[in-house]
Amino acid sequence: MLNNLLPVAVSFFALGIGFAVAESKENVAIWVAAIGVGALALVGLRFRAEKTGRLVATLALLLFLFLVGLIHVTPHLNPPVGPEHLVNQIHGRQTVTLIGNLAKIPARLTDTDGKPATRLLISTELFLLPDTTGGADAISQFRTTTGLVQLTFLAPPPADLSPGDRFMVKARISQPHGYATPGVFDYGKYLGHQSIWLTGLVDSPVDIMRLQTDNPDSWFKPSVSYRYLPERLRHRVATFLDQNLDNPVRGLYKAVLIGDQSEVPEEVLDNFKATGAMHVLAISGMHIGLLVLLFYAIFIRLLKRSTWLILHIPVPKVAAGLTLMPVTAYALIAGCNPPVLRALFMATVVLIAILFDRQKALLTNIALAALVLLVWQPTSLYTASFQLSFGAVIAIAIFFDNIVGRFLDRQQQSSAITRLPASVRKTVNWMLAGLLFSLAIMTAIAPLLVYHFNQIALIGPITTLLVEPLLCLWSLLIGLAAIVIQPLLPGLAVLLLHTGGFGVWGAEKICAVLSGIPFADIQLPTPSxxxxxxxxxxxxxxxxxxxxxxxxxxxxxxxxxxxxPAGRQAISYFAASATVSFLDIGQGSATLLALPRGTTVLIDGGGTSGERFDVGRQIIAPFLWSRGLSRLDGIIITHPHTDHYNGLPSVIKLFKPKKIWINGSTTGVDPSYKELLNQAKELGVEMIIPKSGDLLWQDGGDSLRCLLNPSDGGQAGSGEAVEKQAGLNNSSLVLKLESVGASFLFPGDIDKQTEARLLEEPEARSALRSNVLLTPHHGRKTSNSGAFLAAVAPDYLVVSSGRTTPESAFEPTLAEYSKKQGVEMLITSRAGAVFFTASAGKLTRRRFCTDY
Structure with missing residues (x-):
């Protein structure tokens, strides 16, 4: 009875945890439907022969577990409430001095300009605010505290700082904020799930002072708590790899051995993602599972060499117990992060099942592992790694007997197979089993992959078959052997490391070649x-x-x-409404127009970007996918400044627009802008330079018009003269959308000089009147004159600006106009993405951040 009920009970416990983050009425309705279907299908069928009372009692138990899951996860979704926690003692962004222990190995990064950077995680003990008076006894002014703080600075890691070391650091810290745009990865929530509620910047490495006096070359220090010893061991391994390998082999080897992907080049990561091999770089159930199988087989073989042992002890059970030791040691080296601990616990459950002769109750064992993990860390349910890991294991448990096992049995009986030599037959069967397992797993987790990554690698099963043996059976095992013998035989350890590096190199080359195959992977909108x-x-x-x-x-x-999906397309085509979405994109601008007849146009697409952060791939594309879009009808680039176009290369590649409208500027443009235009031409995108007054889109009485293109020599003057005299900002296209009774004005980055020129022409002045104004030049003082605001007379002001923009940078007239006229001013860095819907002559507004 327990075997039948436990998987169902754990499912309802997990449903309760998932229900806690339902963000919309649609999601709530689906969760309720899932609960109802689960109760009827999973319970009713199992107890169809039981009495009604038994069925009602079981349903009541499942409802109770659902509520327990809901209550259990709630405290984990918000910062700690205790006054001693640092998050409750810091308000806004503050400069503080912290004393604590280094909790993790330093992560090597690159900043937006490609310069080396480092990320540290400090477990705080004391903190000092800058207004505290002190002197020689300033240490007495420190206050006790708790909590983890993630710190970043632009320099390589300090050579004398290891996990567990006590150090003092001066930093500017605050609560982390991501980009408040639908579909975008919530970095603040991700850190919160790891109990990190504060992040900060260190101005210089000189602001970091190590307080320990032990020998920095020793990985074991009496003064260091035992809880830091696994991290110190990881740090020693990382140093060993740093001294003997170069990138990209070093970065990939670190990912496989110690779970650190921070040094893997972005291009290499993209190749692994495109070929469906990214899971090989994340230490998870596959790595632990392979080690369990390997060591279990080794111990079985060694124990069976003794007839006495075979006769006097249960060899499989002893082998299972012995296997736990090396697997646990690998988990310590890999960092004991949640995915590794999850994989270790699942392996432990399987090995314990062997000890108690319960190995055939696979689904029950999986349910038990999930239950303990969710009780320990309920927010792990929301992570892609948890869902994909358990999805893959459940797929193996279900599909093996139903499909894979039957297929292999038929292959064994095939005359073509039986005529092959035994060794060849075994190899063929292993390859077929691996391919079928990969196909079964991909089929099971396909919706999860699309939901989290909007990507499915069609070539994934083949890549897995080629790459997994190289990384997991060759490089991983040889690398572990090198780590074990390094203290005793350093020369041999280096030789082994380079030998294992050939497998890493080969895997990287395979992914690089396969990623270039057409349709190796496909991008899909986020499923509901x-x-x-x-x-x-x-x-x-x-x-x-x-x-x-x-x-x-x-x-x-x-x-x-x-x-x-067909119904959604039909609704968007026939709906008599228009939606304008202003994205929270940092210091930049991106606006999506969803117009009648299903037309979609993106105005600009740029913001804060860097070597490892593509604003187009990581903000604009996820938002478009979350709206069910896989194509765009058009893109408008108001002017060639990077904060208006640097995310568009990825958008053009992924969403293949039919047309791109540009202002035609040629003077002083960045080479990256020319590369963008060349990319669009190579993809067959039609390039259009509109003139002042041109219609870009029209449907009945609705229209999107270019009011002004200064570069075409219209009423603002000669195009080249404008660019030379006022720069690229004043060459911006000025656009106006009129749809379903509402109007929107998009003036790009024009300054007060061009605003005045627009106001000189009576016809242009009257055309400026709009319900919603995207404030020129991100609300800066160079633009937004009082006369211009009066001519537009908006009901709403939208300012697209980054979080680091100081209040003093905004034009004071905006706040004055907003207050005087009762006009709502929405700054995307505070309100998040802002959505306006025009329907039946009515304009409604919605903010992504409802607490703004």
């Missing part, structure tokens, strides 16, 4: 929770295809999966 629920219901019905009801439900689910 309803679509995912229907997909898994369809899979369940296919597994029970022999039943008539299952075939009917499968047809029903398949029909809905086809109709849902």
């Amino acid at each position: 929770l309803l679509s995912m629920l229907l997909y898994y219901l369809l899979l369940g019905c296919i597994l029970h295809w022999r039943h008539r009801v299952a075939r009917f439900l499968a047809s029903f689910c398949l029909g809905l999966l086809i109709l849902i």
Whole structure:
């Protein structure tokens, strides 16, 4: 009875945890539907022969577990409430001096300009605010505190600082903030799930002072708490790799051995993602599972060499117990982060199941592992690694007997297979099993991959078959051997490390070649929770295809999966409404127009970017996918400043717009802008330079018009003269959208001089009147004159600006006009993305950050 009920009970406990973060009415309805379906299908079928009372009691138990999950996760979703925690003693951004221990190995990074940077995690003990008076006894002014703080500075890691060392640092810290745009990875929430509620910047490495006096070359120090010893061991391994390998082999080897991907070049990461091999670089169940199989087989073979042991001890059980030791040691080297601990615990459950002769109850063992992990760390349910790990394991448990096992049995009986030599036959069977396992796992986790990454690698099963042996059976095992013998035989250890490096090098080259194959991977819009629920219901019905009801439900689910996206397209085409979305994109601008007839146009697409952060790939694209878009009809670049276009190369590649409108500026443009235009031409995108007054889009009485293109020599004067006299800002296209009874003005970065020129022409002045104004030049003092605001007379002001922009940079007239006229001013860095919907002559506004 317990075996049947435990997976269902854990599912309802997890449902309660998931329900806690339902962010919309649609999601709440789907969660409720999932609960109802789960209760009827999973419980009703199992207890169909039982009495009604037993069924009601079981349903009550499942509802109770759902509520327990909901209550259990709630405290983990918000910062700690204790007054001693540092997050409750810091308000806004403050400069503080911290004393504490280095909790993790320093992570090597690169900043937005490609310069070396370092990230430290400090477990705080004391802090000192700058207004504290002190002197020789200033240490007495420090106050006790707790909590983790993530610090970043622009320099390589300090050579004398190791995990567990006590140090003092001066930094500017605050609560972390990501980009408040739908579909975008929430970095602040990600850190919160790791109990990191504060981040900070260190101005210089000289602001870091180590307080320990032990020998820095020793990885074991009596003064260091034992909880830091695994991290110190990782640091020693990382130093060993730094001294003997070059990138990209060093970065990849660090990822495989100690779970540190910070040094893997971005291009190499993209190749692994595109070929579906990214999971090989993340230490998880696959790595731990392979080690379990390897060491279990070794111990079985060694123990069976003794007849006495075979006769007097249960060899499989002893081998299972012995296997736990090397696997646990690898988990310590890998950092004991949540994915590693999750994989270790799942392996431990399997090995304990062998000890108690319960290895056949695989689903029950998986459910037990999930239950303990969710009790220990409930927020791990929201992570992609948790969902993908358990999804893959469940897929193996279900698909093996139903599909893979049957197929391999038939292959064994095939005449073509039986005629092969035994060694060849075994190799073929292993390859077929690996390929089928990869296909089964990809089928099971496909919706999760699209939901989290909007990407499916069609070539993934083949890549996995080629890369996994190189990294996991060659490089990983040889690298672990090198780590073990390094203290005793350093020369041999280096030789082994370079030998294992050939596997890493080969895996990198394979992914680089395969990523260039057309359609190696496809990008897809984010699926709805309803679509995912229907997909898994369809899979369940296919597994029970022999039943008539299952075939009917499968047809029903398949029909809905086809109709849902088609219905969305039809609704967007025939809906008499328009939605304008101003994205929170940092210091830049990006606005999506969703117009009648399903037309979509993106105005600008730039913001804060760097070597490892592409604003187009990591903000604009996820937002478009979250809106169900896979194509754009057009892109408008108001002017060639990087904060208006540097995210567009990725957008053009992923969403293949039909047209791009540009202002035609040629003077003083950055080479990256010319590269962008060349990229668009190579992809066959039509390039258009509109003139002042041109219509860019029209549907009945609705239109998107270019009011002004200074570069075409219109009413603002000669194009070249404007560019030379006032720079690229004043060459901005000025656009106006009129749709469904509402109007929006997009003036780019024009300054007060061009504003005045627009006001000189009576016709142009009257055309400026709009309901919503995207303030020129991000609300800066160089623009936004009182006369211009009066002519536009907006009901809403939208300022697209970054969080680091000081209040003094904004034009005071904006705040004065907002207060005097009762006009709402929305700054994207505070309100998050802002959405306006015009329908039936009514304009409604919605903010992503509801607490603004």
